[in-house]
Amino acid sequence: xxxxxxxxxxxxxxxxxxxxxxxxxxxxxxxxxxxxxxxxxxxxxxxxxxxxxxxxxxxxxxxxxxxxxxxxxxxxxxxxxxxxxxxxxxxxxxxxxxxxxxxxxxxxxxxxxxxxxxxxxxxxxxxxxxxxxxxxxxxxxxxxxxxxxxxxxxxxxxxxxxxxxxxxxxxxxxxxxxxxxxxxxxxxxxxxxxxxxxxxxxxxxxxxxxxxxxxxxxxxxxxxxxxxxxxxxxxxxxxxxxxxxxxxxxxxx
Numbered sequence: 001x002x003x004x005x006x007x008x009x010x011x012x013x014x015x016x017x018x019x020x021x022x023x024x025x026x027x028x029x030x031x032x033x034x035x036x037x038x039x040x041x042x043x044x045x046x047x048x049x050x051x052x053x054x055x056x057x058x059x060x061x062x063x064x065x066x067x068x069x070x071x072x073x074x075x076x077x078x079x080x081x082x083x084x085x086x087x088x089x090x091x092x093x094x095x096x097x098x099x100x101x102x103x104x105x106x107x108x109x110x111x112x113x114x115x116x117x118x119x120x121x122x123x124x125x126x127x128x129x130x131x132x133x134x135x136x137x138x139x140x141x142x143x144x145x146x147x148x149x150x151x152x153x154x155x156x157x158x159x160x161x162x163x164x165x166x167x168x169x170x171x172x173x174x175x176x177x178x179x180x181x182x183x184x185x186x187x188x189x190x191x192x193x194x195x196x197x198x199x200x201x202x203x204x205x206x207x208x209x210x211x212x213x214x215x216x217x218x219x220x221x222x223x224x225x226x227x228x229x230x231x232x233x234x235x236x237x238x239x240x241x242x243x244x245x246x247x248x249x250x251x252x253x
Contacts, residue, residue, distance in 0.1 A: 001035050002108055005242040006042035006117065006203025007234035009084065010060035011157065015236045021060060027240050028066035036075050038108075041067075042203045042232065043082020043117030048156040050087045055149050071096040080104060082117035082204060084160060086135050103186065109248045111198040114186055118202035118231065122178030122185075172207045172231055179205075180229065184213055187227045191216035199250050200229045201243060208233040208241070210252055 008024050011017070031039065049057055056064070071077050078098045081088050088099050102116025120132055134140050144152060174180060179202060187197040196219050209231035216226075230252055233241040243252045 001031070002038045002040070002245040003031055003036065003242055004040045004042060004115070004201050004232065004245070005235075006082065006232045007044045007206060007236070007241075008063075009044055009047040009234065009236055010063060011057070012047035012236065013161065015238065019238075020235055021063065023240055024235060025062050025066055027242070028063065028070065032066075032070055032073050032075065036070075038076040038078065039070060040115060040201075041077070041079045042115060042201065043080050043102075043119075044084045044203060044234075045079075045082075046085045048153065048160045049085035050144070050152060050156060051089045051091050052145060052149060056091050057153065067097065068095050080116055083119045083132070083135075087141065103182075105190065105195075105197075107195075109245055111245065111248050111250075112190065112195050113245075114183065114190070114197050114200045114227075116202055118179050118204035121202075122180070122182030124178065170206055172205050172209045174211070179231075180213075183227065183229055187213060188216045188218065191218035197227045199245075200227055201232070201250075202230070203232045203234075205231050206234040206236070207231060208252075 005027075008020065010021055010024070045063070046057060046060060067077055076098070077096070078100055079088065079092055080100045080102050092099055102118075103121060104115050106113050106115065120129065124132070147155070183197075183200045187200070190197045196216060200213070209229065211229050212225060213227040213229050219226075228250065230243055230250065232243060232252070233239075235241055241253060243250055
């Protein structure tokens with residue numbers, strides 16, 4: 001069993017935050033079993049995560065513990081940062097978690113996957129692209145690190161809360177979405193390389209999406225049904241939202 005989840009947004013004061021953390025902790029406990037091979041965290045697990053050299057967020061400490069226990073149990077845990085938890089520097093790697101960059105192509109159970117958080121792929125607005133450049137800029141990160149954690153976390157969480165309120169709900173726009181076009185293009189390249197993509201799995205949009213992409217020309221329409229694009233719903237509104245790859249078949253919950 002290989003699990004994928006995203007957008008838990010621990011610490012976000014929306015919905016029932018304590019219940020959301022409790023649900024996620026219970027879910028992590030539930031997948032700590034012999035038939036679990038790996039867990040892929042596809043970003044925004046925390047609503048704001050910033051690592052100082054000697055400090056990590058207090059929010060979601062039980063989640064940190066459960067993830068470490070998964071690693072110690074022998075389960076591979078991979079973390080692809082999202083736009084709210086970009087700043088993963090060394091803590092998770094020191095704990096045995098693999099930190100990966102998006103987009104990430106991997107073969108699991110004889111299936112080729114294209115995975116990531118989903119933000120910025122296929123293009124983004126100028127303002128959003130500029131924001132990501134600032135967030136990834138080493139000089140800006142050093143300036144932010146100079147702030148006392150008390151102030152830094154309040155600035156970070158305030159920005160996150162305002163960002164959430166200004167955007168509200170979002171509906172995936174299908175073929176008009178930059179991520180959709182990105183996946184079509186990347187699946188075409190992969191097919192030309194002889195490794196056609198079976199599943200594209202992302203988060204970020206807070207909307208449940210499960211649809212088939214066009215069959216790449218390099219594959220041929222008679223040979224495969226085309227890649228499947230799955231966008232995982234967030235955990236904010238209630239319920240546990242994730243996908244499981246078992247026996248090469250992907251099931252979405």
